[in-house]
Amino acid sequence: MENKADKIYPSKIGWGLLAFVFIIFAVGIYQQVKSELWIGVVIQVVVLVLVLLIFFSISYEIHGKTLWVKSFFWVKKEVPIESITRISETYNPISSPAASLDRLEILYGKYNSVIISPKDKMDFIAHLKSIAPDIEVKLRERKK
Numbered sequence: 043m044e045n046k047a048d049k050i051y052p053s054k055i056g057w058g059l060l061a062f063v064f065i066i067f068a069v070g071i072y073q074q075v076k077s078e079l080w081i082g083v084v085i086q087v088v089v090l091v092l093v094l095l096i097f098f099s100i101s102y103e104i105h106g107k108t109l110w111v112k113s114f115f116w117v118k119k120e121v122p123i124e125s126i127t128r129i130s131e132t133y134n135p136i137s138s139p140a141a142s143l144d145r146l147e148i149l150y151g152k153y154n155s156v157i158i159s160p161k162d163k164m165d166f167i168a169h170l171k172s173i174a175p176d177i178e179v180k181l182r183e184r185k186k
Contacts, residue, residue, distance in 0.1 A: 049169060051160040053100035056142030063093060097141045102160050107173055109148075111156055113139040123173045125150045130180035132157065 067090045074082035096114050103110040104123070111119040117139070128149040135143060140159035146167075149155045160166040171177050 048105045049103070051102045051104075051162060051166050051169075053097075053102070053140060054142040054144060054159045054161040054163075055097065056144065056159070059141065059143055060097065063090075063097075067093075100139050100141050100159075102158055102166065104169055104173075109170070111139050111158060119156060121148065121150050121154075121156060123170055126170060126174055126177050128178040128180065129167055129170065131163075131182050 067086055071083055071086050074080075074086060099115070100113045103112060107123050109121040109123050109126075111121065119139070126148055130147050130149075132145050132147045133143050134145060134147065134157060136157060138145070138157035140157055142159040144163075145157050145159045146163060147155055147157050167179055171179070
């Protein structure tokens with residue numbers, strides 16, 4: 043049975059990042075069409091669809107005392123919430139299960155980290171802190 047505290051946080055979609063992906067594929071598809079390389083067009087469209095499926099499938103799920111970072115159908119990363127030491131905001135563009143550049147870096151265990159981008163960062167952080175109150179949170183100052 044699902045615990046009341048269990049919750050799924052979808053990834054924030056960075057429209058700028060999504061536009062960048064579309065531009066890259068559009069240039070490639072245009073070049074393939076111009077050269078009449080139809081198999082290349084089909085391959086690029088299939089890859090674009092897969093990239094979009096990955097973008098829109100990213101979620102962060104809290105079940106009990108575990109954070110699950112999920113991407114597409116088979117990629118899952120398990121993070122014990124009580125092992126999280128710090129959460130900080132970052133715009134690090136490193137490849138990660140995050141569909142936006144407005145990200146959180148989660149440090150856990152001795153040397154582990156994961157970069158994510160939950161749509162509702164503040165609710166997500168509050169939820170984690172309700173489970174493990176000792177988590178250090180470093181956020182940028184907000185403009186007033």
